[in-house]
Amino acid sequence: MKERLTLYDTTLRDGQQTQGVQFSTDEKCRIARTLDALGVDYIEGGWPGANPTDSAFFETAPKTRARLTAFGMTKRAGRSAENDEVLAAVLNANTQSVCLVGKTHDFHVTTALGITLDENLENIAKSIAHVTRQGREALFDAEHFFDGWKADPAYALDCLMAAHQAGARWIVLCDTNGGTLPHEIGAITAEVIARGIPGTQIGIHTHDDTGNAVAGSLAAVDAGARQVQGTLNGLGERCGNANLTTLIPTFLLKEPYASRFETGVTEAALTGMTRASRLLDDILNRVPRKAAAYVGASAFAHKAGLHASAILKDPATYEHVDPALVGNVRVIPMSNQAGQSNLRRRLAEAGLDVPEGDPRLAAILDEVKTREGEGYSYDGAQASFELVARRILDRLPAFFEVKRYRVTVERRKNRYDRMVSHSEAVVVVKVGGEKKLSVSESRDAEGRDRGPVNALWRALAKDLGLYQPYIDDMKLVDFKVRITNGGTEAVTRVIIDSEDGQGRRWATVGVSPNIVDASFEALLDAVVWKLVRDGAPVSGKA
Ligand SMILES: CC(=O)SCCNC(=O)CCNC(=O)[C@H](O)C(C)(C)COP(=O)(O)OP(=O)(O)OC[C@H]1O[C@@H](n2cnc3c(N)ncnc32)[C@H](O)[C@@H]1OP(=O)(O)O
Numbered sequence: 001m002k003e004r005l006t007l008y009d010t011t012l013r014d015g016q017q018t019q020g021v022q023f024s025t026d027e028k029c030r031i032a033r034t035l036d037a038l039g040v041d042y043i044e045g046g047w048p049g050a051n052p053t054d055s056a057f058f059e060t061a062p063k064t065r066a067r068l069t070a071f072g073m074t075k076r077a078g079r080s081a082e083n084d085e086v087l088a089a090v091l092n093a094n095t096q097s098v099c100l101v102g103k104t105h106d107f108h109v110t111t112a113l114g115i116t117l118d119e120n121l122e123n124i125a126k127s128i129a130h131v132t133r134q135g136r137e138a139l140f141d142a143e144h145f146f147d148g149w150k151a152d153p154a155y156a157l158d159c160l161m162a163a164h165q166a167g168a169r170w171i172v173l174c175d176t177n178g179g180t181l182p183h184e185i186g187a188i189t190a191e192v193i194a195r196g197i198p199g200t201q202i203g204i205h206t207h208d209d210t211g212n213a214v215a216g217s218l219a220a221v222d223a224g225a226r227q228v229q230g231t232l233n234g235l236g237e238r239c240g241n242a243n244l245t246t247l248i249p250t251f252l253l254k255e256p257y258a259s260r261f262e263t264g265v266t267e268a269a270l271t272g273m274t275r276a277s278r279l280l281d282d283i284l285n286r287v288p289r290k291a292a293a294y295v296g297a298s299a300f301a302h303k304a305g306l307h308a309s310a311i312l313k314d315p316a317t318y319e320h321v322d323p324a325l326v327g328n329v330r331v332i333p334m335s336n337q338a339g340q341s342n343l344r345r346r347l348a349e350a351g352l353d354v355p356e357g358d359p360r361l362a363a364i365l366d367e368v369k370t371r372e373g374e375g376y377s378y379d380g381a382q383a384s385f386e387l388v389a390r391r392i393l394d395r396l397p398a399f400f401e402v403k404r405y406r407v408t409v410e411r412r413k414n415r416y417d418r419m420v421s422h423s424e425a426v427v428v429v430k431v432g433g434e435k436k437l438s439v440s441e442s443r444d445a446e447g448r449d450r451g452p453v454n455a456l457w458r459a460l461a462k463d464l465g466l467y468q469p470y471i472d473d474m475k476l477v478d479f480k481v482r483i484t485n486g487g488t489e490a491v492t493r494v495i496i497d498s499e500d501g502q503g504r505r506w507a508t509v510g511v512s513p514n515i516v517d518a519s520f521e522a523l524l525d526a527v528v529w530k531l532v533r534d535g536a537p538v539s540g541k542a
C-alpha cells in the first residue's frame with residue numbers, strides 16, 4: 001500500500017513574490033485551472049486583503065478539485081484574533097483551508113516583531129485556534145524554522161507545538177532564507193517527528209538560494225514529511241521555491257518515491273507537465289529555460305553524434321526517462337558535433353528521406369561543419385539547418401529573390417523638441433516575375449521606434465505578392481545577438497525565433513560582420529522556412 005504525498009502549490013502566492021512578477025486576476029485563474037488539471041492537492045491563491053488582485057482572485061477563483069487556500073499571517077500582539085483586521089480579511093475569502101505564517105526563530109520574534117517570545121507563542125496558538133473554530137482547515141507555515149532550530153531548538157519546537165495543539169492540520173517547516181543544506185533539512189525534520197509531530201502532518205517549504213530547494217524537499221520527504229510545497233518552474237521570492245515541475249515527475253518516475261508514494265497527479269496528467277510549464281512562461285512573457293529538468297526544450301536534446309547514434313538504436317541509452325511521460329519531445333539537433341545518424345533523423349523529421357550512404361549526407365554534414373566554423377550555430381536554429389539541407393538536396397524552391405535592401409536610422413527632434421530615433425527600411429524583391437518595392441518605418445503601438453531590424457522585417461513582410469497570405473500570421477518573438485568568431489574574424493551571429501498562428505515556433509540564424517546583414521539573413525530564412533512548411537507554390541519566375 002502506497003503512502004500519500006500531498007502536493008501544495010504556492011505559485012500564485014510565493015511565486016508572485018518573484019521580482020518582476022505580477023499576475024492579473026485572469027492569469028491567476030488560468031494558472032489555477034492548469035494546476036488543478038495537473039492534480040496538485042492545494043492551490044495557495046494569495047493573500048486576501050493584501051492587494052486588490054489577490055482579493056479579486058478569491059472572489060472569482062475557478063471551482064477546483066484542489067483545495068483553494070488563503071494565505072496570511074498570525075495575529076499581531078496586543079489584540080485578539082477576532083479583532084485583527086489582517087486576519088479577518090484572510091478569513092473573509094471563505095476558503096476551506098487557511099495557511100498562516102508565523103515566526104519560529106527567536107531572533108525574528110524579538111527583532112522583526114519586537115515582541116516577547118511568549119507573546120509570539122500566544123499569537124500562533126490563538127490565530128490557529130481562531131481559524132479552526134470557524135470550521136476551516138488550518139496550516140501553519142513555520143517561518144525561518146531551520147534557522148530558528150539551529151539557534152534555539154526548544155523555542156522553535158514550542159512554536160510548532162503551539163500550532164499543532166491549537167489544531168493545525170499541517171505544520172510546514174520553512175527554510176525561508178534558503179540557506180539550509182539538504183542533510184540539515186533531513187536531520188532536523190527527523191528530529192521534529194521524533195519529538196511528537198507525526199510526519200503525516202509535516203510539510204516542507206524550501207527556497208533555492210543554494211540551488212538545493214528540490215534536494216532539500218526530497219531530504220524532508222526521506223525523513224518523513226508528507227506534504228511538499230513548491231511552485232511551477234520554481235518561481236518564488238529571490239532565487240525561487242522548490243520547483244514542482246521537477247519534483248512531481250521525480251515523485252512519479254523515480255525510486256524510491258514512485259514505489260513508495262502516490263500523489264494526486266496521475267500518469268495521464270503528468271503528460272501535461274511540459275505544457276503547464278510553458279503556459280506559465282507564456283503568461284510571464286519569459287523565454288522557457290531550455291535546460292529545465294524534464295520539461296526544458298534541451299532536456300531530451302541529443303547533440304553529440306555518439307549520443308544520437310545510440311539513441312536511434314535505443315533511447316534508453318542516453319535518456320533517464322521517456323520524454324513523452326512528461327509531455328516533452330526528443331530532439332536530435334544538427335551541429336558540428338553531429339554524425340550521419342543525427343542527420344538522417346533530423347531530415348526525416350523535416351519530411352526529407354535520404355537513404356543511408358547517400359553521398360549528399362556527407363555533403364550536408366560538411367556544409368554544416370564549415371558554416372559552424374564561420375560562426376553559424378545550427379543546434380539552436382534548426383529551421384536554418386533544414387534550409388541548408390534542402391539546398392544541397394535540391395529541394396529548396398526559389399520562391400522569390402531579394403534584389404536589394406536598405407535601412408536607415410536617424411536621430412531627430414520631434415514636435416515636443418525631444419530627440420527621438422526613426423528607423424526606415426526599403427526592401428526590393430522580385431516575386432512572380434514582378435519587382436516589388438516596400439518601404440516601412442518601425443513604430444510600435446505607442447509610436448516608439450523599434451529599431452532597424454524591426455523596420456527591415458516590416459518592409460520584407462509588407463508585400464510578398466502571392467506569398468503574403470502565408471506570412472501574415474508570422475511574428476518575431478525573440479531576437480538574440482552574439483559577437484562570435486567566424487574563422488579568425490569577429491562576426492555577429494543573430495538568432496531569430498518566429499511564431500505563427502498555428503502555434504509553431506522556429507529559429508533561424510544569420511552571420512555577418514554586419515549586424516543588419518546577419519539579421520536580414522535570419523529573417524529571410526524564417527520566411528522561406530514558413531513557405532516551405534506551408535507548401536507554398538513556386539511562382540516559376542522569381
Ligand atoms: C516568508 C514569506 O514569504 S511570508 C509572505 C510575505 N508576503 C508579503 O509580505 C506580501 C503581502 N504583504 C503585504 O501586502 C503587507 O506586508 C501587509 C498588507 C500584509 C501588511 O502591511 P503593513 O501593515 O503595511 O505592514 P508592513 O508590511 O510594513 O510590515 C509587516 C508588519 O507585520 C508584522 N508581522 C510580520 N510577520 C508577522 C507574523 N507572522 N505575525 C504577526 N505579525 C507579523 C511586522 O512586525 C510588521 O508590523 P509593524 O509594522 O508593526 O512592525
Ligand SMILES: CC(=O)C(=O)O
Nearest residue numbers: 101141143144174176
Ligand atoms: C512562508 C514562506 O513563504 C517562507 O517562509 O518562505
